[in-house]
Amino acid sequence: MNALAATSRNFKQAAKLLGLDSKLEKSLLIPFREIKVECTIPKDDGTLASYVGFRVQHDNARGPMKGGIRYHHEVDPDEVNALAQLMTWKTAVANIPYGGAKGGIGCSPGDLSISELERLTRVFTQKIHDLIGIHTDVPAPDMGTNAQTMAWILDEYSKFHGYSPAVVTGKPVDLGGSLGRDAATGRGVLFATEALLAEHGKGIAGQRFVIQGFGNVGSWAAQLITEAGGKVIAISDVTGAVKNSNGIDIAKLMKHSAENRGIKGFDGGDAVDPTSLLTEECDVLIPAALGGVINNGEMHMFVVQILAKKGVLILPDILANSGGVTVSYFEWVQNIQGFMWDEEKVNRELKTYMTRAFRDTKEMCRSHHCDLRMGAFTLGVNRVARATVLRGWEA
Ligand SMILES: NC(=O)C1=CN([C@@H]2O[C@H](COP(=O)(O)OP(=O)(O)OC[C@H]3O[C@@H](n4cnc5c(N)ncnc54)[C@H](O)[C@@H]3O)[C@@H](O)[C@H]2O)C=CC1
Numbered sequence: 001m002n003a004l005a006a007t008s009r010n011f012k013q014a015a016k017l018l019g020l021d022s023k024l025e026k027s028l029l030i031p032f033r034e035i036k037v038e039c040t041i042p043k044d045d046g047t048l049a050s051y052v053g054f055r056v057q058h059d060n061a062r063g064p065m066k067g068g069i070r071y072h073h074e075v076d077p078d079e080v081n082a083l084a085q086l087m088t089w090k091t092a093v094a095n096i097p098y099g100g101a102k103g104g105i106g107c108s109p110g111d112l113s114i115s116e117l118e119r120l121t122r123v124f125t126q127k128i129h130d131l132i133g134i135h136t137d138v139p140a141p142d143m144g145t146n147a148q149t150m151a152w153i154l155d156e157y158s159k160f161h162g163y164s165p166a167v168v169t170g171k172p173v174d175l176g177g178s179l180g181r182d183a184a185t186g187r188g189v190l191f192a193t194e195a196l197l198a199e200h201g202k203g204i205a206g207q208r209f210v211i212q213g214f215g216n217v218g219s220w221a222a223q224l225i226t227e228a229g230g231k232v233i234a235i236s237d238v239t240g241a242v243k244n245s246n247g248i249d250i251a252k253l254m255k256h257s258a259e260n261r262g263i264k265g266f267d268g269g270d271a272v273d274p275t276s277l278l279t280e281e282c283d284v285l286i287p288a289a290l291g292g293v294i295n296n297g298e299m300h301m302f303v304v305q306i307l308a309k310k311g312v313l314i315l316p317d318i319l320a321n322s323g324g325v326t327v328s329y330f331e332w333v334q335n336i337q338g339f340m341w342d343e344e345k346v347n348r349e350l351k352t353y354m355t356r357a358f359r360d361t362k363e364m365c366r367s368h369h370c371d372l373r374m375g376a377f378t379l380g381v382n383r384v385a386r387a388t389v390l391r392g393w394e395a
């Protein structure tokens, strides 16, 4: 099942549970706008190269559309469409005043030089600058992009519209980025996990964690979980996987990974097959690599069957990873107010938002007799549907 089919299936199930009007249901699935642009740039060797860029703006009933821009060779319109739709439900679950969007360029960022990446980002921005904006659509980093990418977008956009720091989030702090944004998604994963464990009378301390992916989200989650007393016993990335039942030394792994561009060769545990990681014995499994690892075909059936048999609870991604977009919202608010928060305030507010999103999700589980995934979807879809109706969608 592809990403769009899986996302739409969850939406339809939520719409049914909520008893949504069929016309409203249909209209909520249709994206507001789908943009596709050719981005042609001179390469460093003087040849020309062309890349396809996408921005799907799914829904703006609750506010400006919001979502990351990813650079990845597998970016395709269906996937971007699904991710844009997920952003709509995610911002509603987090109860931040945004709709949903997502973008991407089909390229392998690792094969491009910094100046090629800059040229590509500037050309992409030139092509979409009239369709994004502080109160229209606010991009952010995603896989393969980072704070520097946002700085280039901000600079290029500002050439057309005047200096506009709030047009992107996830910027460098020197350009109005928020303190705490870098760690926000990993920290949000920690807070959401804490809220779930607390329901069962447990805390992070003493639990065994397995983490798939050691990039921004996985590495911050690993550091913060370790600080909170949790034991990270296995981690993988695209280069390999390591296991140590006494707990992996995360600071040492961070250093190794930075110096060797990955986990492979780390001597602080046993090297294991990365595919065995998802079924490793543990208390909490955090998938923080590519999307769809537990949603795709056979792997999905295999993992879900094993997890269900073991009575495992699944914290849905639109709740668990909403910390990133929540702190993006704080960044946007700070830019608009022209007032910078200290990091303690950012983290404190993030905890409040994550804990509230978990509590509201549980309330939907209780009122609609469903699991956490459907609890989050019904919560998000219901908030967007209410806003849509209030704005007079049939007019
Ligand atoms: N960074 C953010 O603020 C947010 C990220 N996410 C999602 O979280 C996930 C991770 O994002 P980031 O950490 O930002 O990306 P990243 O690019 O920094 O890290 C991705 C990690 O996954 C690893 N990886 C890739 N393929 C793998 C495989 N087959 N097996 C094991 N590891 C593999 C990579 O080696 C890398 O360590 C993505 O799905 C992203 O869309 C969601 C919300 C916000």
Ligand SMILES: O=C(O)CCC(=O)C(=O)O
Pocket: 066, 067, 068, 069, 090, 138, 139, 140, 141, 142, 169, 170, 321, 322, 324, 325, 326, 328
């Ligand atoms: O920080 C943001 O605005 C976007 C984050 C994002 O793309 C995501 O949550 O998947």
